[in-house]
Amino acid sequence: MATIISHAVVALTAGKLIPQKCITTPVLVAGIILSMLPDADVITFGIGIPYESPMGHRGITHSILFAFAISVLITLLFHRKQRYDIQAFATVNLFLFISTVSHGILDAMTTGGLGVGFFIPFSDQRFFLPYRPVLVSPIGFENFFSSWGIAVIKSEIKYIWIPCAILFVAGRLMLKRNT
Ligand SMILES: [Zn+2]
Numbered sequence: 334m335a336t337i338i339s340h341a342v343v344a345l346t347a348g349k350l351i352p353q354k355c356i357t358t359p360v361l362v363a364g365i366i367l368s369m370l371p372d373a374d375v376i377t378f379g380i381g382i383p384y385e386s387p388m389g390h391r392g393i394t395h396s397i398l399f400a401f402a403i404s405v406l407i408t409l410l411f412h413r414k415q416r417y418d419i420q421a422f423a424t425v426n427l428f429l430f431i432s433t434v435s436h437g438i439l440d441a442m443t444t445g446g447l448g449v450g451f452f453i454p455f456s457d458q459r460f461f462l463p464y465r466p467v468l469v470s471p472i473g474f475e476n477f478f479s480s481w482g483i484a485v486i487k488s489e490i491k492y493i494w495i496p497c498a499i500l501f502v503a504g505r506l507m508l509k510r511n512t
Pocket residue numbers: 334335371372391395436437440
């Protein structure tokens with residue numbers, strides 16, 4: 334995995350670049366939570382499910398289908414209160430989908446672990462992207478506060494945070510020019 338902070342940075346950037354009123358603070362927070370949610374699957378290690386299983390780490394919760402299903406579900410929950418029109422519904426849904434699916438994409442850019450099961454349950458194959466600059470994050474806190482953890486943060490700042498910051502500033506400038 335990449336660290337949960339970097340997953341959140343990507344979701345936040347996506348949310349801030351969508352120039353729609355429907356991306357409210359609660360929706361933004363939901364997107365950030367969804368960007369971290371797939372790693373809840375680390376509990377499967379504790380109950381003896383092997384990493385390579387479709388139900389294991391980087392398995393079903395990192396799939397495109399999971400991202401689609403959970404984003405529709407959460408959008409429907411918001412819709413019950415907000416009564417979105419079709420455009421707002423689609424926008425919120427798209428943002429929540431991007432937030433969730435971005436998790437697997439970042440993981441597929443890391444140097445370690447098994448690949449990501451993007452197409453589970455249709456295919457159990459695991460994938461990495463051809464370009465994998467992000468050092469894999471240690472699992473567990475005691476490993477995180479180590480030289481490995483510091484190297485991971487450095488690589489995430491370089492390959493995730495800075496590109497997101499550049500995207501954010503460039504996107505904001507473009508939006509300003511168009512208004
Ligand atoms: Zn993950």
